[in-house]
Amino acid sequence: xxxxKDIRNGLMVAGWFVFLTFPLMxxxxxxxxxxxxxxWPNMLYVAAGSFIAYLYVKLAQKNKKAxxxxxxxxxxxxxxxxxxxMYQDISILIWDTTTSIYAAVGAFHMILTLCLFHKHxxxxxxxxxxxxxxxxxxxVMLLAQAAGKILLPKIPAALHFLTPFIITIExxxxxxxIRILWVALACYLLYSSLQTYLASKRNIMPDHLTNxxxxxxxQYLYKRPVYLPLLTFCSTFFLLFPHLFSTYQVNIxxxxxxxxxxxxxxxxxxxxxxxxxxxxxxxxxxxxYSYALLNMHFDLGFWVVLPIGGILGAFFGILLGIPVxxxxxxxxxxxxxxxxxxxxxxxxxxxxFSQGPSGISNIxxxxxxxxxLSLEGxxxxxxxxxxxxxIFTIFVVNRLQDSRIGRAWFALREDEIACQAMGIDxxxxxxxxxxxxxxxxxMVGVLFAAKTTFVNPASFTFLESAxxxxxxxxxxxxxxxxxxxxxxxxxxMPEYLRAFSDYxxxxxxxxxxxxxxxxxxxxxxxxxxxxxxxxxxx
Amino acid sequence: MEPLLNVQxxxxxxxxxxxxxxxxxxxxxxxxxxxxxxxxxxxTTFFNCITGIYKPTAGHILLQPPGKKQKRLNGLKPNKVTExxxxxxxxxxxxxxxxxxxxxxxxxxxxRTNAKIFGAIFRNPQTRKEEQYIVDHSYSILxxxxxxxxxxxxxxxxxxxxxxxxxxxxxxxxxxxxLLLDEPAAGMNPxxxxxxxxxxxxxxxxxxxxxxxxxxxKLVMSISDxxxxxxxxxxxxxxxxxxxxxxxxxxxxxxxxxxxHA
Ligand SMILES: Nc1ncnc2c1ncn2[C@@H]1O[C@H](COP(=O)(O)OP(=O)(O)O)[C@@H](O)[C@H]1O
Ligand SMILES: [Mg+2]
Numbered sequence: 054x055x056x057x058k059d060i061r062n063g064l065m066v067a068g069w070f071v072f073l074t075f076p077l078m079x080x081x082x083x084x085x086x087x088x089x090x091x092x093w094p095n096m097l098y099v100a101a102g103s104f105i106a107y108l109y110v111k112l113a114q115k116n117k118k119a120x121x122x123x124x125x126x127x128x129x130x131x132x133x134x135x136x137x138x139m140y141q142d143i144s145i146l147i148w149d150t151t152t153s154i155y156a157a158v159g160a161f162h163m164i165l166t167l168c169l170f171h172k173h174x175x176x177x178x179x180x181x182x183x184x185x186x187x188x189x190x191x192x193v194m195l196l197a198q199a200a201g202k203i204l205l206p207k208i209p210a211a212l213h214f215l216t217p218f219i220i221t222i223e224x225x226x227x228x229x230x231i232r233i234l235w236v237a238l239a240c241y242l243l244y245s246s247l248q249t250y251l252a253s254k255r256n257i258m259p260d261h262l263t264n265x266x267x268x269x270x271x272q273y274l275y276k277r278p279v280y281l282p283l284l285t286f287c288s289t290f291f292l293l294f295p296h297l298f299s300t301y302q303v304n305i306x307x308x309x310x311x312x313x314x315x316x317x318x319x320x321x322x323x324x325x326x327x328x329x330x331x332x333x334x335x336x337x338x339x340x341x342y343s344y345a346l347l348n349m350h351f352d353l354g355f356w357v358v359l360p361i362g363g364i365l366g367a368f369f370g371i372l373l374g375i376p377v378x379x380x381x382x383x384x385x386x387x388x389x390x391x392x393x394x395x396x397x398x399x400x401x402x403x404x405x406f407s408q409g410p411s412g413i414s415n416i417x418x419x420x421x422x423x424x425x426l427s428l429e430g431x432x433x434x435x436x437x438x439x440x441x442x443x444i445f446t447i448f449v450v451n452r453l454q455d456s457r458i459g460r461a462w463f464a465l466r467e468d469e470i471a472c473q474a475m476g477i478d479x480x481x482x483x484x485x486x487x488x489x490x491x492x493x494x495x496m497v498g499v500l501f502a503a504k505t506t507f508v509n510p511a512s513f514t515f516l517e518s519a520x521x522x523x524x525x526x527x528x529x530x531x532x533x534x535x536x537x538x539x540x541x542x543x544x545x546m547p548e549y550l551r552a553f554s555d556y557x558x559x560x561x562x563x564x565x566x567x568x569x570x571x572x573x574x575x576x577x578x579x580x581x582x583x584x585x586x587x588x589x590x591x
Numbered sequence: 592m593e594p595l596l597n598v599q600x601x602x603x604x605x606x607x608x609x610x611x612x613x614x615x616x617x618x619x620x621x622x623x624x625x626x627x628x629x630x631x632x633x634x635t636t637f638f639n640c641i642t643g644i645y646k647p648t649a650g651h652i653l654l655q656p657p658g659k660k661q662k663r664l665n666g667l668k669p670n671k672v673t674e675x676x677x678x679x680x681x682x683x684x685x686x687x688x689x690x691x692x693x694x695x696x697x698x699x700x701x702x703r704t705n706a707k708i709f710g711a712i713f714r715n716p717q718t719r720k721e722e723q724y725i726v727d728h729s730y731s732i733l734x735x736x737x738x739x740x741x742x743x744x745x746x747x748x749x750x751x752x753x754x755x756x757x758x759x760x761x762x763x764x765x766x767x768x769x770l771l772l773d774e775p776a777a778g779m780n781p782x783x784x785x786x787x788x789x790x791x792x793x794x795x796x797x798x799x800x801x802x803x804x805x806x807x808x809k810l811v812m813s814i815s816d817x818x819x820x821x822x823x824x825x826x827x828x829x830x831x832x833x834x835x836x837x838x839x840x841x842x843x844x845x846x847x848x849x850x851x852h853a
Binding site: 120197449452453455457458459460461463464467468470471472473474475476477478479485487581583586 | 642643644668669670673674678679683685686687688689690691692693697698699701702703704706707710711712714718720721725726727730742743761762764765817838
């Protein structure tokens, strides 16, 4: 169990969090009525939440498996409660969000067990799981049925999910599969818990832990049996997305996907080549305005300007790169930051050129030849364009990283002096990284202008650069999968946190801080490629 | 015969400090030449001047690549110097720690290959062939320094002695005709030092000239063909190992008791 020291530290952490969030969570000023509302219960929630979270993290550091189990149990037990609070009713468990989450928890636990266990262990586990499921289900069913019959009139609605699994009305049986699944999950979790408990009692390391080298979980992502189904699932999901969700959701997803491309672009500069660029948004602006202006003055179409935007981005990348790439680290960061602001200020103040702060509107959406698109249709079309863009970016960036140039970028990040001493032209390598990164920003800029049909300088503030940088850092510098995930999380999370309105940014910030504390190398740290060499021929 | 490397009156000032003072050094083809001297004598600085990391205050660095025109190295960028065929290792190991051992060597081949962005994206047959050549050749170099079993290991995970050998492998990958080794035996145990001794002689026998900075006097005396001794940035003696071992100035300035053991 956890020692007293952890509990003491947990209390301190809780106190600290209460202090930090006090002005936001507890005090609420009503400027109209000039009153202050003190929301004390909130303080309690923060304290309890951070305390439990801290203990949980401590547990996770000590004993990964126990932590996973605790998480599964918590989710398992909490969901009916959440459901109760949300709908005031859990008497009928139909196949809905709750049950899908149940299934997901089970599947997640299943996958983890599959990943974490030694080969013969998996088999044993699955077999015993199935076995338990078989004998466990009827037993629990009978018990629940009996309990339900006797107690149903007496128990509150909150516990109605304990009612029978087979509903018999006039001799017809309806199998309530969801409840069976739910019980099966319980059996499975129970079995895992028992096993872990016994293993810890006997104080024997499970054999898979002793004789296998420690592998980071992110590495499992790259294993065939894991990533193939995952890839299939993700691609189906993203392909069907516009048909499953509303236009509003599709719109959000388009911008998230744009950030994926931006993140992958900046990843070349910051993650791979190690050049801290805080003005990346400038190239994004260059792309957006090049489409806006060329479309306005010369009536050039989307497809013509897309490559032009990319090339202009690269051009500006080189233009900025030549003078500043002599600088390193912090100095480079400051100068690029300045550059980003200069571009924005130029766009804001040079009215004749860019129409100033009011921006440029009525930009053409990308046309689909031969089809007259409705607004909704054009959004769906835009979505697929963005998807194509994302796939194209992943393809190119992946190939670039795994090439002579990509290796040079990585080496440059690792050690500049050694890199030069090995015959790599520092300036040229940095410039290609800068220019290629900027190319993507330019192209996404064009896409952005076409999506919103309106650009103004307010879309290209430093905050944008900071968010894109966050995406790269959080994703794990240089890791493509990590950047994709973190872009989706960072852009989608604030959207879906709107339900928490006031606390949205607080939660967002907390997630960032927690991430950086516990996973400083990002969600998924990049793994270097390994080569197989046929030794015989050499 | 014209020396491969001919350094004349090389001087390097750091502000008021003169780290190297009118130093003359020559390295001939097929030789192992050692540069020795007490700590702070300016040996590493000398390497840094030759390889373009520092710009020397005065003097000439003349390189005579075999079969090519003589070239003055002063003011050349480090990567240009490497392209001329002069490769080096570092006293404080400077590998690429988060890249694999094989990749470290592959980086060394950067300046001898030329796939561009186009090739990287489209992977045309030419690029693929070159890439295969890089992998195969790097692997064969790893075999030479006996690190092939670590090929896919991260460089930072290697033991110290292996890291030093990897630095040599990486330098060899740049296809040099002359190798500058800065204290390659530092931190090695006697067994590792012996193996290093063999490796250096083997490289020499394959036709490379070697300029070596080393503190291990046994190693220096046993493998070098010629020795330069520096102190406070000045050359105080030069000659064959036998001559150096007998030179009173050297004994006084640097070798002390060591010479009796050598
Ligand atoms: N970049 C530098 N700036 C100032 N002084 C330096 C620099 N590099 C080396 N020195 C000085 O030059 C002298 C020689 O150093 P170094 O070449 O490292 O000696 P060695 O390699 O022979 O032990 C030392 O006094 C050192 O302090
Ligand atoms: Mg030194």
